[in-house]
Amino acid sequence: MKMPLTFMLNNQQTTLEIDARQTLLEVLRNQGGMTSVHRSCEEGECGACTVLLNDEPVNACLVLAASVQGASVLTSEGLVKNGKPHPLMKAFTDELGIQCGFCTPGMLMNAYALINRAGDNLLTDQVIRKTLEGNLCRCTGYVNIIKSVHTAQKAKLAGEWW
Numbered sequence: 001m002k003m004p005l006t007f008m009l010n011n012q013q014t015t016l017e018i019d020a021r022q023t024l025l026e027v028l029r030n031q032g033g034m035t036s037v038h039r040s041c042e043e044g045e046c047g048a049c050t051v052l053l054n055d056e057p058v059n060a061c062l063v064l065a066a067s068v069q070g071a072s073v074l075t076s077e078g079l080v081k082n083g084k085p086h087p088l089m090k091a092f093t094d095e096l097g098i099q100c101g102f103c104t105p106g107m108l109m110n111a112y113a114l115i116n117r118a119g120d121n122l123l124t125d126q127v128i129r130k131t132l133e134g135n136l137c138r139c140t141g142y143v144n145i146i147k148s149v150h151t152a153q154k155a156k157l158a159g160e161w162w
């Protein structure tokens with residue numbers, strides 16, 4: 001059954017024609033053109049499809065698209081501002097937190113929510129590891145990913161953030 005879905009996608013009101021059985025992952029990639037939302041396990045195990053739904057990280061492969069009617073969805077495309085990479089993206093590049101990049105968009109969205117939640121409290125390695133444990137990196141670059149999150153938080157605390 002076809003239906004219209006209206007929601008905020010990367011801060012823009014968006015209406016897409018969807019099939020009522022589609023997952024958010026399918027709709028974001030196929031109708032929404034958000035190809036940073038990666039498809040891998042499709043059973044909530046790898047985190048490659050992580051997006052923010054009303055500011056909270058979710059696995060888009062486990063969310064029925066129809067359920068996000070009226071909600072706000074942020075993908076890593078939405079972090080880019082006027083063509084400029086977000087400081088979180090810059091931190092991942094500078095600290096070599098990216099290898100093949102397959103896990104990176106999902107990792108970024110989870111890290112973005114974590115840093116925003118932390119406020120002025122400095123994140124520990126342990127908290128970062130625990131938060132990102134659902135985002136699997138097949139290149140196993142976890143040490144540099146943790147460094148990237150620390151660097152990104154410093155950028156936020158220095159006021160370089162949006």
Ligand code: FES
Pocket residue numbers: 038039040041042043044045046047048049050059060061062
């Ligand atoms: S594709 Fe969604 S968690 Fe793996």
Ligand code: FES
Pocket residue numbers: 097098099100101102103104136137138139140141
């Ligand atoms: S950078 Fe390759 S899967 Fe993580």
